[in-house]
Every structure is written in C-alpha cells, then in structure tokens.
Amino acid sequence: MRTFAAEIKSSSIGxxxxxxVSLFASVMGFSGLSLAWREAGELFGTSHVFADISGILAIVLFLAMAVGYLSKWSIYPQKVKDEFAHPVSGNFFGTITIAVLLLSSVVGAYERIAGQVIWIIGAATTLALSYVFVARLLKGNRDPGHVVPAMLIPVVGTLDIAVAGGTMSFNWAHEVNLLSLAIGGIVALVFFTLILSRLIHYAPLPAGITPSLMILIAPFEVGFLGYTNFKQRIDSFASVLFYFGLFLFVVVFFKVFNRSVPFSASWWGVSFPMAALALAAIKYALYLRTWPLITIAAVVLALLSFVLIVLLLRTLKNLFTGRLLEGKS
Known part of the structure; x- marks a missing residue:
C-alpha cells in the first residue's frame, strides 16, 4: 500500500x-447521459447500447475518482480538509453523493436490489451533507463574492433523492422523497435568489468558474424530474419548472460556451444540469408527443452527448500532459 501511495504521490503526470473533487461531476454527467439515452429508446426507438456504454463509463469514472480521492485523503489529509472548508470549491463535495444517487438508477436498471442499496447510501449521505452546508452558511459573515452557482450543488442534491428513488417500494421511501423535495425545493429557490442578486449587483464571475452558470438550471430541471417521479404524472407545475429551466439554459448557454472561457475541471459543472435538461425534455416529449418538444429533446440530447465526449477527451489530454494535476486547473 505504501509503494502504491508513493507511486501516486510522485506520478509523472502530476x-x-x-x-x-469537482471531477466527480463527470460521473454525474455520464450517469445522466445513460438515463437520458435509456428514455430516448422509448421516444426515438434508439438502441440501449448508448445507455449501456454511458452507464459503464460512469461506473468506471466513479471507481477511478474514488481511488484517486481516497489516496489524496490518505496522503494529503489537510488538502482535503482545506478543499472541504473552502467557500467555493467545498460545494463540489456534493457531486460525490449526487453521483452515488444517480449510479443507483444506472445500476438499478440491471440489478434492482443493488440499486436500492446504493440509493439508500446516497440518500443518507446527501441529506447529511445538505445539513452540513446549510448549517455552515447560517454562521454568517459570508463574502458576497462566494455566493456562486456551485452553492446549489449540495442542496439540489436532495432533489436527486426523488429523481433516483421516486418509485422505491420501501414503505418509508415516500416520506424520505417528500423530505428531499421539501429541502431541495425551498432552499434551492432561496439560494437561487441570492445567486441571481449577486450576479446582477456585483462583478461578473471569474472566467475559471463561468461554466458553473449552467448549474442555475439544475433546481428547475432536477426539480421537474424529482417532482414527476414522486407524483408519477406531469402537471402544470411540472411544466412551469421545465420551461423556466429551458429558458435559463438558452440565457446562460452563450455565456458559458464562449471561447474566452478557459478549459479546466470546473467545466464538468455543465454536465449534469444539461443531462437533467435532456432527460426532462425527453420525459416531457413522451408525455405530449408534439414535434417541437421532440425536436428540443433530440437537440439537447445530441448536444449533451457531444459536450461530454469533448470534456472527457480534453480532461484525459490534460491528465496525460500533466496539466490536470499541476495545481493550476
């Protein structure tokens, strides 16, 4: 084990x-892509092979990131503590628990019991983490510059409990899903208001975290998915969530996908919000079966697939050229 740790510590790639920790968002992205392609099979008649490949890749990425980050924790525990305590990067610890929740749906498509066990673990850790972050904020003296879209991650994560477990058969799951929707829905809207105020009244976000603007659509599209999974129907309230999230996507798209924004690990923050939009669009199109919605679903799914492939290739390039782990990304 010491030899393995030493090899990791002195690796030539950094x-x-x-x-x-933000790289765990890659697991969220590919898990969401897998779920979206599985739903797309019903809408477009596509093969499940795309869902299978994306799901396997999500599992592999999670295992790789888990080994890597546990190694970091073992060798550099203070680095992990500092990252967790950081007012901005600390929010990305929510990507770990959300990744577990989404993997429960990916795995559950093949093995129901395993999916349920993973969901229970994900739900418990997500609720615990949301408590920690909300309690931390209530200590006060928050710098307005630290009010960023990433704040939504640990809280929106509770909405994913209902996304992944809306149909769980446990007799207690109904109340857990309701609890998650209550926490995620109310707190996310409060945070959204704070973030919008910061974006309007203060200086623009630094270029390095500009991609996190895409996270603004997450409360609405993830809320749509969690609410419709819980209620097992699409109603007017769900439609409002979907359409406002779609509107926000169009607004922030050209701000995020801009040549002036440098590539870094923070770009993975766009992955799951876009995946949630794609999955929501497909579900809504399946419900109404109108050509505009079917077109929107197809365009967003294609765009999501393209973006994730590009992000993966650029991240691997940065990894093997030493840029990813040089301490500047």
Missing amino acids: SIQFLP
Missing part, C-alpha cells in the same frame, strides 16, 4: 494532491 501530484494527487491537486486532484479536484
């Missing part, structure tokens, strides 16, 4: 101490 130091494990600079492995960013």
